[in-house]
Amino acid sequence: MNQQRTISGFSKLSKRGKIKWIVQNFFKDPEVVAKELKSYWLNNEAQQKIIDGFSENTISNFYLPYGVAPNFLINDETYVIPMVTEESSVVAAVSKAAKFWMSRGGFKAEILGTKKVGQLHFSWNGDVEKLKQVFKELTTKLKADAQNITANMDKRGGGIQEIELVDFTETEPNYYQLRCNFETCDSMGANFINSCLESFGQTLTQFIANHPIFSAAEKDVLVIMAILSNYTPECVVRASVECPIDQLGQFGEIDAETFALKFYKAIRIAEIDPYRAATHNKGIFNGIDAVVLATGNDFRAVEAGGHTYAAKDGQYRSLSHCSIENGIFKFWLDVPLALGTVGGLTSLHPVAKRSLELLGSPSAANLMEIIGVTGLAQNFAAVRSLVTTGIQKGHMKMHLINILNQLEASEKEMKEAVVYFKDKVVSFSAVREFINSYRLSVVGFERN
Ligand code: MEV
Numbered sequence: 001m002n003q004q005r006t007i008s009g010f011s012k013l014s015k016r017g018k019i020k021w022i023v024q025n026f027f028k029d030p031e032v033v034a035k036e037l038k039s040y041w042l043n044n045e046a047q048q049k050i051i052d053g054f055s056e057n058t059i060s061n062f063y064l065p066y067g068v069a070p071n072f073l074i075n076d077e078t079y080v081i082p083m084v085t086e087e088s089s090v091v092a093a094v095s096k097a098a099k100f101w102m103s104r105g106g107f108k109a110e111i112l113g114t115k116k117v118g119q120l121h122f123s124w125n126g127d128v129e130k131l132k133q134v135f136k137e138l139t140t141k142l143k144a145d146a147q148n149i150t151a152n153m154d155k156r157g158g159g160i161q162e163i164e165l166v167d168f169t170e171t172e173p174n175y176y177q178l179r180c181n182f183e184t185c186d187s188m189g190a191n192f193i194n195s196c197l198e199s200f201g202q203t204l205t206q207f208i209a210n211h212p213i214f215s216a217a218e219k220d221v222l223v224i225m226a227i228l229s230n231y232t233p234e235c236v237v238r239a240s241v242e243c244p245i246d247q248l249g250q251f252g253e254i255d256a257e258t259f260a261l262k263f264y265k266a267i268r269i270a271e272i273d274p275y276r277a278a279t280h281n282k283g284i285f286n287g288i289d290a291v292v293l294a295t296g297n298d299f300r301a302v303e304a305g306g307h308t309y310a311a312k313d314g315q316y317r318s319l320s321h322c323s324i325e326n327g328i329f330k331f332w333l334d335v336p337l338a339l340g341t342v343g344g345l346t347s348l349h350p351v352a353k354r355s356l357e358l359l360g361s362p363s364a365a366n367l368m369e370i371i372g373v374t375g376l377a378q379n380f381a382a383v384r385s386l387v388t389t390g391i392q393k394g395h396m397k398m399h400l401i402n403i404l405n406q407l408e409a410s411e412k413e414m415k416e417a418v419v420y421f422k423d424k425v426v427s428f429s430a431v432r433e434f435i436n437s438y439r440l441s442v443v444g445f446e447r448n
Contacts, residue, residue, distance in 0.1 A: 015059060020034065038060070067083050072107065073107060083294055104247055111365050111368060116183070117179065118227065119178065123174045124218075145202070146160065188301075231304070236337075238372070245327050261324070264322045267322035280320070292371060295367060297345070306319060400426045
């Protein structure tokens with residue numbers, strides 16, 4: 001193969017042209033691969049065009065399963081929650097947790113705040129006391145100059161809220177920032193916030209250059225950058241469940257009291273040990289990310305904010321907490337979620353639109369509640385398995401099915417394998433061995 005590994009003008013090639021170049025230079029069987037990549041294109045050209053519009057240099061679609069978790073009772077409303085995830089057991093686990101809590105009063109969710117954050121970072125060598133003196137005048141000007149951007153958001157009850165001057169000069173010479181809060185209503189608000197901040201950059205520069213309080217030597221501001229922060233400690237939802245310990249029921253050989261104690265200890269461990277906290281919170285995001293994706297929201301933003309929040313007191317800790325007091329078991333999760341239910345992908349992606357419809361066209365705050373609860377449900381299910389049967393039992397069953405699919409097992413072979421592996425360790429080689437010998441025995445049987 002005469003490989004050409006670099007190219008200029010790739011983005012200008014047609015989709016077929018891109019595939020041609022890729023398969024000819026990177027695959028042993030170009031025609032087969034080209035056909036396969038094209039086989040994942042949508043038949044509906046208009047829909048394919050919409051999907052292609054989300055990104056650049058698209059050559060195919062990458063499919064992930066779209067599942068639903070029924071039986072969620074949240075603040076006395078029932079929901080079926082859409083989830084997009086490639087990880088087996090996640091949807092089954094939340095569904096099980098939803099059913100468990102359905103008969104124990106369901107989940108509660110409460111919005112602790114909806115403020116989003118943006119920052120204008122700048123370098124300035126001036127007298128900060130003078131800037132503080134005229135800061136009120138500056139904030140009025142910042143808001144007035146951004147009015148063309150904020151008019152619609154103001155009408156919807158949102159807009160620019162507090163603007164604070166943060167002085168970092170002790171750690172970085174001349175470095176300040178305007179840290180600003182925004183209310184973005186039902187939109188995630190990234191574009192809105194960034195546009196406001198860029199406008200702030202211009203206003204600040206002009207304000208300092210023209211204000212008589214500053215000397216000639218203080219007139220120059222160097223705007224470093226204007227960008228939202230994905231850390232939103234005041235855009236937080238609390239999801240919770242609680243019930244008397246004796247209503248928790250029996251978990252195999254484990255009684256309710258022992259279960260509650262083991263569960264409580266498991267959460268304490270995640271509160272005090274970052275190694276465990278990372279895995280524990282990953283489990284929470286198994287649930288959260290799946291709904292964030294299904295509703296066309298930005299899961300990287302949500303993850304970044306969640307993990308930063310988990311470290312807000314200087315040590316990375318569990319996002320969920322548990323208490324046992326006066327015979328009552330309580331389990332809750334506080335998590336920042338910067339979400340939108342209008343604009344962006346939420347209204348462009350055809351399946352994301354259906355997800356929101358399935359959820360009853362929620363407001364962004366309502367979606368925070370639903371997603372926070374899904375995170376809590378996932379965490380409950382994972383920790384319940386860990387402190388009772390162990391995690392492998394459920395995982396291995398799904399793992400087995402995945403391996404069997406990979407080996408193109410027939411339905412009969414699947415059934416036989418599930419019975420055979422009930423009390424055995426599942427590994428790719430063990431399953432392959434089982435299938436090979438099963439196929440041989442069937443052939444032998446048919447011959448005889
Ligand atoms: C696996 O994806 C997630 C878990 O590891 C979470 C946890 O340990 O709590 C099961």
